Amino acid sequence: MRADRLVATLLQLQSRGRVTAAEVASEQEVSLATARRDLEALSSAGIPVYSQPGRGGGWMLVGGARTDLSGLSEPEAHALFLMAGPAAVGQAAAPAAATALRKLISALPHTFRDDAEAAARATIVDPASWGGQEIAGASALVQNLQTAIVKRLKVRIGYVNASRETSERIVDPWGLVDKDDVWYLIAGTEKGRRTFRVERITSAFVTDEPAVRPADFELAHAWREVVDEMEQRRSRSWATVLIDERFVAILRTHFGKHCHVVSAGENGRASVRVAAPTALDLARNLAGWGCSVEVTEPQSVRDSLAHIGAELTSLYPPQA
Numbered sequence: 001m002r003a004d005r006l007v008a009t010l011l012q013l014q015s016r017g018r019v020t021a022a023e024v025a026s027e028q029e030v031s032l033a034t035a036r037r038d039l040e041a042l043s044s045a046g047i048p049v050y051s052q053p054g055r056g057g058g059w060m061l062v063g064g065a066r067t068d069l070s071g072l073s074e075p076e077a078h079a080l081f082l083m084a085g086p087a088a089v090g091q092a093a094a095p096a097a098a099t100a101l102r103k104l105i106s107a108l109p110h111t112f113r114d115d116a117e118a119a120a121r122a123t124i125v126d127p128a129s130w131g132g133q134e135i136a137g138a139s140a141l142v143q144n145l146q147t148a149i150v151k152r153l154k155v156r157i158g159y160v161n162a163s164r165e166t167s168e169r170i171v172d173p174w175g176l177v178d179k180d181d182v183w184y185l186i187a188g189t190e191k192g193r194r195t196f197r198v199e200r201i202t203s204a205f206v207t208d209e210p211a212v213r214p215a216d217f218e219l220a221h222a223w224r225e226v227v228d229e230m231e232q233r234r235s236r237s238w239a240t241v242l243i244d245e246r247f248v249a250i251l252r253t254h255f256g257k258h259c260h261v262v263s264a265g266e267n268g269r270a271s272v273r274v275a276a277p278t279a280l281d282l283a284r285n286l287a288g289w290g291c292s293v294e295v296t297e298p299q300s301v302r303d304s305l306a307h308i309g310a311e312l313t314s315l316y317p318p319q320a
Contacts, residue, residue, distance in 0.1 A: 005028050005038055006042060008028060008103070009042065012024060013059065013060065017060065018058045018059065020058040021036045022035070024038065024039065024059075039051070047061075048062035049061060077115070077116045078116065078119050081101070081120040082119045101120060105117055142183050145173055145198070148206045149173045155171055155204050155206055155211075156168065156170050156204070157196070157202075157203065157204050159201055160200045161200065171185075171188060171189050171194070171196075172211040172213060174193075174217055174219065174222070175222065176198075177223050177226075182197065183198035184197055185198055186222055186226065188214075234276065235258045235276070237275060237276055237278050237282055239279075239298060240271060240272070241273075241294060241296065242269045244292065245268050251274070254274075254285060255276075258275035258276065259272060260272065282304070283304030284308070286301070287309070
């Protein structure tokens, strides 16, 4: 803990230019005698700290000397604060991150500091959708899993799969991914790497047993493989549709990367291929377009649309 206090004291000296032992004691929550010993220890360690007695005196760095405790270059500092700022600056859910950024700003050379502070405040992240409620941030479960990943400890989890089947297993937690406000845990199991949707984890107990993680494991690479696999599952069924060219962009917002323009047809109509996990999923997504979209193939999607239309007509018969 003393090393932490010494670094904090040095940061005070760098940010304020002059401090008194009383100010150090108050901020570090130590006795006045301990604060004086810490300041003297900095001087004994070779850091150019000296004391000036009398009224208006205190402890100062010789000639305004500065020590770049971070070791960051200017571009590195900009990149770090641009990324970390939205998650920490002004966010009540991340007080530790905000405190860490404040300390790091103090550790930067004076010429970097103003730009770093501006970078930290250049972007904010608002996770709530329009008309939606604000999301409070990572849950206690996510934080528990993060701790296990950092400390490399196995976790015993209870899990409910998509078929509502429950199971319990011990996993090696390798990484967490937040995709569109949905958390996923990538972990090692007896059957190899697996991905767990965190909202389906019913319990998570961090054990004392060390977790095993491959030396060449990279979370970003592993997640790209997971995404590629999931996208393949989401595009198992395709349909070709005709739609006015002016609506192609809107159709693409519904299907994302699973929407490809085949050709521009006659009378301003475009031929587009769209995909979904099943033919029924395609029909459900296209039914709301009514006559604005015409499915030319396959027949399975056309049949599903006809079935949906018959159900709606039966449920909502026209009034005489």
